[in-house]
Amino acid sequence: xxxxxxxxxxxxxxxxxxxxxxxxxxxxxxxxxxxxxxxxxxxxxxxxxxxxxxxxxxxxxxxxxxxxxxxxxxxxxxxxxxxxxxxxxxxxxxxxxxxxxxxxxxxxxxxxxxxxxxxxxxxxxxxxxxxxxxxxxxxxxxxxxxxxxxxxxxxxxxxxxxxxxxxxxxxxxxxxxxxxxxxxxxxxxxxxxxxxxxxxxxxxxxxxxxxxxxxxxxxxxxxxxxxxxxxxxxxxxxxxxxxxxxxxxxxxxxxxxxxxxxxxxxxxxx
Numbered sequence: 407x408x409x410x411x412x413x414x415x416x417x418x419x420x421x422x423x424x425x426x427x428x429x430x431x432x433x434x435x436x437x438x439x440x441x442x443x444x445x446x447x448x449x450x451x452x453x454x455x456x457x458x459x460x461x462x463x464x465x466x467x468x469x470x471x472x473x474x475x476x477x478x479x480x481x482x483x484x485x486x487x488x489x490x491x492x493x494x495x496x497x498x499x500x501x502x503x504x505x506x507x508x509x510x511x512x513x514x515x516x517x518x519x520x521x522x523x524x525x526x527x528x529x530x531x532x533x534x535x536x537x538x539x540x541x542x543x544x545x546x547x548x549x550x551x552x553x554x555x556x557x558x559x560x561x562x563x564x565x566x567x568x569x570x571x572x573x574x575x576x577x578x579x580x581x582x583x584x585x586x587x588x589x590x591x592x593x594x595x596x597x598x599x600x601x602x603x604x605x606x607x608x609x610x611x612x613x614x615x616x617x618x619x620x621x622x623x624x625x626x627x628x629x630x631x632x633x634x635x636x637x638x639x640x641x642x643x644x645x646x647x648x649x650x651x652x653x654x655x656x657x658x659x660x661x662x663x664x665x666x667x668x669x670x671x672x673x674x675x676x
Contacts (some may be wrong), residue, residue, distance in 0.1 A: 407479050409433040410641060411469060413460055413517070416443035418538070418586030421633050422628035423484065425454060430636055439487070450479055460513025461489045466467075466520055474524070476642030481590055482639055483521055484534040485514040490588060492596040492614070493547035494607045502599045503550050510554035515561060522574060530573040534638055535562050539582045539654040543661050543669070547607075547614065555607075566646055577644045579634060580658070582651030583625040593618050624653035 410427060415436035416422040424436040424447075435446050437458035447455035454476075458469050474632055481629045488510045489504060518533055525531025540548060541555035558578070596602070602611045630650055638644040642674055649655050660669055 407431065408481045409432045409435065409473065409479070410484060410635075410639065411435040411456055411473060411480065411485040411514075412486055414439075414527040415447060416440065417454070418588065419581070419628045419631045420484075420486045421447075423632040424454075424485070425450075425627060427636060427639070428452070432636075432639060435469070436485075447672070450533050452571050455581060457595060458487075459476060459571035460485075460517060461508045463516050470524065473517070479528050480524060480531065482523065482532045482534065483517065484536070484635060485517055486534075486536045487513065488536060489595065490548065490592040492547060492575075492592040492600065493550065493600040494547055494605070494610075496548050497600045497605050497607065499599070503553070506550040506554050507557070509550070511557045511561070514547065514558060518561075518565070522569070526572065532575045532638060532644060534577050534579060534635060537562075537578045537580050539580055539657055541578075542580055542590040542654070545673060561651060562646075572576045575638075575644050576646065577638050578647045580647060580649050580654045581631055581633065582624065582653030582657075583622040584631060584651065585625060585627050591630075593661045620665055623672070624651050626651045 410432055411421050412424055412434065415424050416438040418667050424434045428434050434452065435454045435456060436452050437456045438447060439457070439459035440445050441457060446456050455470050456472060457466050460466065470480065491498065521531065521533060535558055537558045538555045541551045541559045544552040562576050562578050567641065569576065569583045596611065600611070602608055605611065634648050634650055649658060650651060660672060
């Protein structure tokens with residue numbers, strides 16, 4: 407039976423993907439960074455749920471060793487854990503930018519580098535990296551998150567070259583708007599880490615906070631991501647990149663054909 411480890415399964419994409427893959431007969435090891443979320447996963451029937459904060463490298467090692475002890479192999483790893491730090495870049499203190507990178511890029515990198523020797527020894531493996539449409543284009547007020555996703559793109563483009571000729575596949579997911587707690591959590595991070603009251607951009611922040619529940623164009627449900635992950639698992643040679651949602655296709659197309667100046671004129675209105 408094919409197995410998969412998924413990070414960030416407390417809600418949204420991670421949780422939906424765990425449910426969907428289990429129904430397809432995949433052995434799922436869902437993980438979450440809070441003990442209460444691990445308990446929730448076990449109550450939902452995921453007996454193999456484990457604690458994993460990707461910024462804790464010892465926990466990454468422990469999860470890997472636990473799965474190897476049970477199954478001898480790790481077939482697929484889905485680096486899904488991440489969050490978005492909202493705020494204009496001038497308002498993002500450097501230590502807050504570091505926190506964004508600790509989870510979204512450094513944790514992902516540490517898991518990946520620990521997995522590669524294991525997958526090389528077993529002769530195969532698939533690593534799925536959760537990027538974003540914001541790894542392709544940038545939006546104002548999301549600079550920390552944009553930068554972390556652009557960094558994932560650079561790591562994965564290089565990893566494919568580093569692993570050329572080996573049966574270890576790196577696949578990027580460029581997701582657009584998906585129903586989850588992502589936007590609400592981003593607003594919480596904005597309030598926690600940005601001095602809104604004294605910011606030049608105060609009015610913009612307040613407008614975004616008030617409008618956070620508005621319908622987002624081209625939004626899709628988390629099952630859209632789960633189905634792509636299943637396609638990757640089933641593929642003998644998965645693609646290096648998967649666009650998810652019409653927003654990603656549209657903005658990715660604009661990125662390829664438009665000048666930076668013209669693209670900026672479009673993006674500043676979003």
